[in-house]
Amino acid sequence: MKQSAIEISGLRKSFGKQTVLSGVDLTVPAGTVFALLGPNGAGKTTLINIMSTLVSPDEGKVNVGGYDVLTERDQVKQNISLTGQFAAVDEVLSAEENLRMIGRLSGLTAAQSRLRTMELLKAFDLVDAAKKRVKTFSGGMRRRLDLAISLVVSRPVIFLDEPTTGLDTISRRALWDIISQLARQGRTIFLTTQYLEEADQLADQIAVINGGRIVASGSAEQLKARVGGEVIELLNAHDEVIHTVPTTGSIQDISRTLNDLAHSVPPGTRVNIRRPSMDDVFVALTANKKEVLHV
Numbered sequence: 001m002k003q004s005a006i007e008i009s010g011l012r013k014s015f016g017k018q019t020v021l022s023g024v025d026l027t028v029p030a031g032t033v034f035a036l037l038g039p040n041g042a043g044k045t046t047l048i049n050i051m052s053t054l055v056s057p058d059e060g061k062v063n064v065g066g067y068d069v070l071t072e073r074d075q076v077k078q079n080i081s082l083t084g085q086f087a088a089v090d091e092v093l094s095a096e097e098n099l100r101m102i103g104r105l106s107g108l109t110a111a112q113s114r115l116r117t118m119e120l121l122k123a124f125d126l127v128d129a130a131k132k133r134v135k136t137f138s139g140g141m142r143r144r145l146d147l148a149i150s151l152v153v154s155r156p157v158i159f160l161d162e163p164t165t166g167l168d169t170i171s172r173r174a175l176w177d178i179i180s181q182l183a184r185q186g187r188t189i190f191l192t193t194q195y196l197e198e199a200d201q202l203a204d205q206i207a208v209i210n211g212g213r214i215v216a217s218g219s220a221e222q223l224k225a226r227v228g229g230e231v232i233e234l235l236n237a238h239d240e241v242i243h244t245v246p247t248t249g250s251i252q253d254i255s256r257t258l259n260d261l262a263h264s265v266p267p268g269t270r271v272n273i274r275r276p277s278m279d280d281v282f283v284a285l286t287a288n289k290k291e292v293l294h295v
């Protein structure tokens, strides 16, 4: 079994009277990609902030890279890199200058910093824009630069808070490749996302957080299997999905559901039966805060 990069047990956090995390337990094996999914305000950023020592837990144990976030803060910081939801770059400098400055501030020599800057500009498709001031960048370019900055120094555990928000499909896929490559090199990636496809494609393990608790965890396939059997989709004449109905997957349930629907749908409605998607998983798991599933 792989060694754990992150171990959390009984974590609780409140802000004033608002309980944001009410008993979170999770384990992330080293060298894997872990995706935390949850609706707005579910506590994803708070959890990342606690793991990266920016916010203190009220209760519970949080261990990152083998170190305790409360009693071994400095060691935790030396083992992580963090990219937040908002780009933290110096606007008057160019992309290249930003990267080189961070390299030098992080203890690289001038030559090492120049080399790492070139590698990252290439990896994030910023070579052509390298000399332009960041204030002229589009949102997607800034996002890529922010991520590149967080990877200047290689750390074992990488936190990415909504890394691909604001990126177009091509940049998003390019970033997925980079993330997978980092995991293959042994790095542990903990990311939050609202894109279910992202979790599906990228993560070895997914946890869904809702109402301050992890309501489900497992691989994408395990989660889909737990949520139910086949989903019936009704399509109109333009092939648009007008209605979806989850079923248990049994022939009896599917035929009963189709029979019921046959009386109420407009003529010309067609039917498609498919496996549950991550969207179905998310809707099912975040609809009922009390449900707890562990697979």
Ligand SMILES: Nc1ncnc2c1ncn2[C@@H]1O[C@H](COP(=O)(O)OP(=O)(O)OP(=O)(O)O)[C@@H](O)[C@H]1O
Pocket: 015, 020, 038, 039, 040, 041, 042, 043, 044, 045, 046, 047
């Ligand atoms: N420092 C703080 N002081 C008071 N309340 C806070 C603080 N940080 C977060 N919260 C509250 O905690 C809740 C969870 O916020 P958090 O940012 O962790 O959610 P999230 O899952 O990351 O949401 P999003 O997807 O919108 O970024 C929110 O209601 C937020 O207002």
